[in-house]
Amino acid sequence: MKFLTAIFKYNDLKRRIGYSLLMLVLYRLGSHIPISGIDLSSLEDLVNSNNLISFIDLFSGGSFSRFSVFSLGILPYINASIIMQLMSFALPEVKSILEEGESGRKKISQWTRYLTVGLALLQAVVIAIGFKTFLLPDVFFPFFLVYSIISLVAGACLVMYIGERMTENGIGNGASLIIFIGIISQLPFYVKNSISLVQAGTHPISVLIMVFILIFMIFSIILIQEAERKIPVQYAKRVVGRKMYGGQSTFIPLRLIQGGVLPIIFASALLQFPLVISNFIPVAAIQSFIATYYSYDGIFYNAFFCLLIFFFTYFYTAISFNPKDIAMNIKKYGGFIMGVRPGAPTEAFLESTVTKLTFFGAFFLSFVALLPIVGAVTTNVNSFMGLGGTALLIIVGVSLDLLRQIDSVILQKEYESIVN
Secondary structure (H helix, E strand, C coil): CHHHHHHCCCHHHHHHHHHHHHHHHHHHHHCCCECCCECHHHHHHHHHHCHHHHHHHHHCCCHHHHCECCCCCCHHHHHHHHHHHHHHHHCHHHHHHHCCCHHHHHHHHHHHHHHHHHHHHHHHHHHHHHHHHHECCCCCHHHHHHHHHHHHHHHHHHHHHHHHHHHHHCCCCHHHHHHHHHHHHCHHHHHHHHHHHHHCCCCHHHHHHHHHHHHHHHHHHHHHHHCEEEEEEEECCEEECCEEECCCEEEEEEECCCCCCHHHHHHHHHCHHHHHHHHHCCCHHHHHHHHHHCCCCCHHHHHHHHHHHHHHHHHHHHHHCCHHHHHHHHHHCCEEECCCCCCHHHHHHHHHHHHHHHHHHHHHHHHHHHHHHHHHHHHCCCCCCCCCHHHHHHHHHHHHHHHHHHHHHHHHHHHHHHHC
């Protein structure tokens, strides 16, 4: 209650939370504005019968099954961010621009926006052509092709704008909150589908087992997300002029999952590319492979998913944690890790520790992604297939991140009130 009352105590925090809520309301309103010309009942049947498309629809908050102007959602922007971050890691030219400071970050952000428009255009063309079979009888296809592509690309750009404004003027990460609210909006449908399964003859115990699995996963995700390894650092005493500095001990907090929820978000977004390519290049062999092996509960799909999770977990750890710089700073200020010599041995120790932690973190993320699928196959309860480990990890991760940001603002305001 103290935390909740503190939220309404500070005007700046109320303004930022209100701004984020307003942007989310606008996003949800836009997700219910359909693009005309499509038989929505046939499209909804396709989404319900295809687990992979249902998973994509989950990330768009149901916009895809309604074929709204926000059908592409935030995923083109996320994919563009993935590509730009990979380029900044692999290409020295892009990395040097990013290291220029604020001007470099603005330039990279602008390139990300341009790339988002390009990816949205590609996906819009694929969707418009692929939805030809769902056209209403009196719709002229070339005309539908033009206005649907324009609507989808404009909607993706507007969602990107909403996400950026939320990050800048609101509270929390705008892109993560958009995905979060999209997943939350689908929860009533999963409850409804579970009730329908029970009415159709599924044993209630099977549904309860799946609910218990989901609750267990939420509990486990909270524990792992908050887990960290504390590396003790001791600073030697040193005299500067007539004053003595140092002599205190502190620690370096190393989180088990350095990238938080981002690795699994980016891995989920990147999984769409084979599906997009298969629709854009209608080769019989590719279509047959996708239909046979690339399904939401298929072995190939989930193995590829786990590989991407491992890749992005290690990737984000590499770009967010630099053991060389930390070792140099510790040595510069007269510090040392207990039992480890300063300099290169400290760097090697930190790198080895982070590598081990990252492996266990990536393994846990993969376990969380696969457990609901195994549970659904075992219990034959597929009403929660969309609400898998990925969705739960995003819900918990974004919630914890949002609470941390609100708490940091409250602490800052309380500190300012004490100082003033």
